[in-house]
Amino acid sequence: MEEALRRVAANIEAMRTGLADPAAAQSGLKESLQEDYRATEYGADFEWGRAPAASYHDLEPWLVRVRQGDHEALLSEAPITWVMTRGTTGTSKVVPVTPRHMDHLVRGGSRAVLSFAMAHGGLGTLAGGVLNLQFPSNMRVMDDGGREMVYGFSSGTYAKLNPMMAGLRLVPRQEEIDALETGLSEEDWERRYEYIYQRAKDEEIVTVMGVAPVQTGFARYVKRRHGVLPRDLWRLKVVYTTSVAKIQSRYAQVLRNMYGSVPVVEMYTATEGAFGQQIDELPYWVPNYDLYVFEVAMRGDVKPLHELRRGEWGRLIVSTPMFPRYLIGDLVEAAGKNYFRVFGRDRPQTVLEHVVFRALFGWVL
Secondary structure, eight states, X not given: OHHHHHHHHHHHHHHHHHHXXXXXXXXXXXXXXHHXXXXXXXXXXXXXXXXXXXXXXXXXXXXXXXXXXXXXXXOSSOOSEEEEOOOTTSSOOEEEEOXXXXXXXXXXXXXXXXXXXXXXXXXXXXXXXEEEOOOOSOSEXXXXXXXEEEEEEHHHHHHHHOTTGGXXXXXXXXXXXXXXXXXXXXXXXXXHHHHHHHHHTTSOEEEEEEEHHHHHHHHHHHHHHHSOOHHHHOOOSEEEEESSSOIIIIIHHHHHHHHOSOOEEEEEEETTEEEEEOOSSSSSBEEOTTTOEEEEEETTEEEEGGGOXXXXXXXXXXXXXXXXXXXXXXXXXXXXXXXEXXXXXXXXXXXXXXXXXXXXXXOOO
């Protein structure tokens, strides 16, 4: 227990040190990442400020080579598995998972949980079960360097690889979700929701963690099928929600109505990384400056994320243990003092709506 507490304290301290001096944190991280990038064919001549930003589409030919067994074409480490995205921008992306990528996911992904617990009485306040609403991790089969690999959605895969994230227990276990062999049809979701309901209804559930639309979908299903809401079944202490834009303005109150009058804590996570999390009552997330390098493309210029002033916004570029200067496809806006929000995917319509809204109403908290 003493060792676990030491690791928790070190993880939170690393986050807070990065927030206190993001320029220093980003500079040190750049040196480490550049060394890894230059160990690959793709990044052999990588230099910050000169290397172009790349989308998933740009990296696809290199990912094909990784799947063929040539991981050093793009990655400094061999993948331990592969995962797929939900396909919110069209075709689902298939992304490798390396040991360092997974380490950063665990460290970054636990910070929202740890920050809330430490502010509300310690880790013991969250002793109990986590309602597991993750996607299946066994959806498809691929040829990975001559071996057959079963893979699935990132949320389910990460839950399976790290079932005790921040010391919390998943109910049901991810292996149970996968055993249902369900897909993404309405019937599949209802079968999955029913199993989760039956498995968890008599358990002590203290929180739910996952994708916001799935959290609301589960609540609507149990209300329609069983005449109850999650707030009638469990006394949750907090809801952790992620993977969509405008969580605090569009989903927070809806989730409180369904799951109880509890804090709704936002986590800015994606298949490609655990980039930030809400750490206090303000409805924004703070970046993990010690784990990822953040830049923003705005009106022909590129600036470090931490240099954005309140109200400035642009296209987010993240550098991760796997992908250098990666255009992740999110639009980010600064709220000042290292607080940010993602307000949408990088689409012309989203940009137009944002520009018009800001012209009419200015900055709105």
